[in-house]
Amino acid sequence: MLRVGLTGGIGSGKSSVSALLAGHGAVVIDYDLLARQAVDIGSPALVEIAARFGDAVIAADGSLDRPALGALVFADPAALSDLNAITHPEIGRLAAAREAGAAADAIVVHDNPLLVEMGAADRCDVVVVVDVPEDVQVQRLVSDRGMSETDARARISAQASRQQRTDVADLMIDNTGPLDELARIVGGIWDELESRAG
Known part of the structure; x- marks a missing residue:
């Protein structure tokens, strides 16, 4: 591989x-897609995001309000760093699982x-x-x-x-x-x- x-x-x-x-x-592993899956409704990462950034970043249906979160983190490097610390490990785990399913060659x-x-x-x-x-x-x-x-x-x-x-x-x-x-x-x-x- x-x-x-x-x-x-x-x-x-x-x-x-x-x-x-x-x-x-x-075989393409799309990290934008994985980033969305990592914060699906009910995911541990989404719970952590709500705890760190508040309910204002959670939409009425319980999903992540991306524009609200984006407005916070793209204006604040420390907040972006906190978000990455929550999401990157989960994205990495999802990517490793996808890669493990690919053919050896x-x-x-x-x-x-x-x-x-x-x-x-x-x-x-x-x-x-x-x-x-x-x-x-x-x-x-x-x-x-x-x-x-x-x-x-x-x-x-x-x-x-x-x-x-x-x-x-x-x-x-x-x-x-x-x-x-x-x-x-x-x-x-x-x-x-x-x-x-x-």
């Missing part, structure tokens, strides 16, 4: 790369926006970083996700820096071009991963 860490800042296009790798045959892609922040790069055989300049991230978040420029920059600054990501990268993907160019680049990355797995 080849364990691949895939990461990139918000708005970098990491999800597009992940989908392309899945199309080539990778699989290329398993850990699609993790917080690979650097979770200290998980060392546990990967290969780290692939999707990279774009910060101004491109901001422009995409404003146009594609309807964020204000201030919110977009706050989200970006709450994540690892470009330098921190490139420091752990084995392979880099520049995703400033069009989608057909990205597909060609990812095809080359897949060939490289297959050769390393072999």
Whole structure:
């Protein structure tokens, strides 16, 4: 099994790369999905979040009110650190369970926006970083996700820096071009991963 860490800042296009790798045959473990499962209604992590941040972050149906929690943690590094201490161990456990279900010869892609922040790069055989300049991230978040420029920059600054990501990268993907160019680049990355797995 080849364990691949895939990461990139918000708005970098990491999800597009992940989908392309899945199309080539990778087993993709989606950490955004795991992060949602980790805080499902009734989960120990959700109980801990309510205890730490108060009932204001719990919606009427008992689920996590993500926008309310986001407003708290993205403005306060200490609060974000507390949230990560609650959720990261559970996300890691879920990821390990998914990986254990993959075939012995699989290329398993850990699609993790917080690979650097979770200290998980060392546990990967290969780290692939999707990279774009910060101004491109901001422009995409404003146009594609309807964020204000201030919110977009706050989200970006709450994540690892470009330098921190490139420091752990084995392979880099520049995703400033069009989608057909990205597909060609990812095809080359897949060939490289297959050769390393072999």
